[in-house]
Amino acid sequence: MSEIRKHYFLDEYCIIASDRGKRPSAAEARDVGRASSGCVFCQGNEDRTPPATAVYKGGEILRDGEGQRVSGWDVRCIPNMFPALSPDTEEVSSPDPEIMQGYGFHEVIVESPRHEDRLNLFSDEKMLFLMQVYRDRVMYYRSRDGVRYVSLFKNLGKKAGASLGHTHSQLIAIPFVPPSLQKEIRAIEGLDKCPYCVIVEKEIDSQRLVCRNQDFVVIAPFCSKVPYELWILPLEHVNHISGFSDRLLLSLGKCLRSAISRLDATIPELAYNYMIFQAEEPDYHFNIRIQPATSIAAGFEKNTDIHINSIPPELAVKHLLDRE
Numbered sequence: 226m227s228e229i230r231k232h233y234f235l236d237e238y239c240i241i242a243s244d245r246g247k248r249p250s251a252a253e254a255r256d257v258g259r260a261s262s263g264c265v266f267c268q269g270n271e272d273r274t275p276p277a278t279a280v281y282k283g284g285e286i287l288r289d290g291e292g293q294r295v296s297g298w299d300v301r302c303i304p305n306m307f308p309a310l311s312p313d314t315e316e317v318s319s320p321d322p323e324i325m326q327g328y329g330f331h332e333v334i335v336e337s338p339r340h341e342d343r344l345n346l347f348s349d350e351k352m353l354f355l356m357q358v359y360r361d362r363v364m365y366y367r368s369r370d371g372v373r374y375v376s377l378f379k380n381l382g383k384k385a386g387a388s389l390g391h392t393h394s395q396l397i398a399i400p401f402v403p404p405s406l407q408k409e410i411r412a413i414e415g416l417d418k419c420p421y422c423v424i425v426e427k428e429i430d431s432q433r434l435v436c437r438n439q440d441f442v443v444i445a446p447f448c449s450k451v452p453y454e455l456w457i458l459p460l461e462h463v464n465h466i467s468g469f470s471d472r473l474l475l476s477l478g479k480c481l482r483s484a485i486s487r488l489d490a491t492i493p494e495l496a497y498n499y500m501i502f503q504a505e506e507p508d509y510h511f512n513i514r515i516q517p518a519t520s521i522a523a524g525f526e527k528n529t530d531i532h533i534n535s536i537p538p539e540l541a542v543k544h545l546l547d548r549e
């Protein structure tokens with residue numbers, strides 16, 4: 226039995242096909258890189274990356290000099306060595322309006338000097354600190370000339386697109402607002418009430434609730450595109466991480482860790498992506514979406530943009546709560 230489910234408020238669909246479902250096995254998800262030899266993100270190897278744009282060390286924000294690197298750091302932000310976009314691109318001289326200059330910034334946030342660290346093992350203080358770094362770096366790049374959107378995300382595991390096993394997040398600042406976000410904003414503008422506030426009200430006591438604290442809920446969305454997809458939503462309407470107090474960031478960090486810990490306890494050799502969704506428009510409602518990499522988008526998904534998910538979110542929540 227399968228169901229075609231519509232997104233809460235967008236004209237998007239997924240197919241929940243539970244007959245195809247089974248819990249992810251190690252064979253499906255195995256491949257999280259754990260080798261640390263020669264890792265350029267590890268402490269002691271600082272000179273093997275470009276100079277850091279920001280080094281967080283003992284409550285201070287420092288910068289590397291050319292040929293001189295800060296050691297003993299807590300979090301290190303470095304330009305991506307193979308950037309998707311760069312601030313130093315040449316002006317495009319083509320009259321073709323479809324070609325734009327590849328302007329932007331691509332940064333790696335190395336979350337810990339220790340290779341084997343995982344967010345689910347971070348202390349409250351380390352999670353708060355990481356969330357503060359996220360807020361800082363997003364605010365830094367959104368104020369740069371020509372930047373219209375800052376994409377902040379984490380890939381963990383080869384299957385989720387990470388090329389290095391050392392725990393890190395990434396940030397890509399781009400010169401336009403992505404059309405998918407614009408589409409969401411337009412849909413929200415046409416509604417009487419914020420649809421994410423409605424989702425929070427609806428799911429907070431539903432069978433799709435994974436956990437909550439005084440500020441956030443973690444839910445498996447009704448229209449989960451992939452098995453074990455989770456969304457983190459603030460209970461109060463906030464549009465952007467720049468509006469988060471430290472108290473709220475601590476609460477967010479704890480919720481994010483809790484969501485990842487549950488996934489880690491349920492899915493062998495967990496690989497995942499999480500993405501922060503936010504907008505400058507006050508009507509938008511900040512959210513984080515976590516998608517474990519247990520399936521791959523294949524021909525049907527690419528043909529229709531409709532995802533086939535073999536594990537209904539209600540069942541995913543049962544599995545996640547079983548592991549308490």
Ligand SMILES: [Zn+2]
Pocket residue numbers: 261264265266267268339340391
């Ligand atoms: Zn490393």
Ligand SMILES: [Zn+2]
Pocket residue numbers: 419420421422423461462463509510
């Ligand atoms: Zn809202």
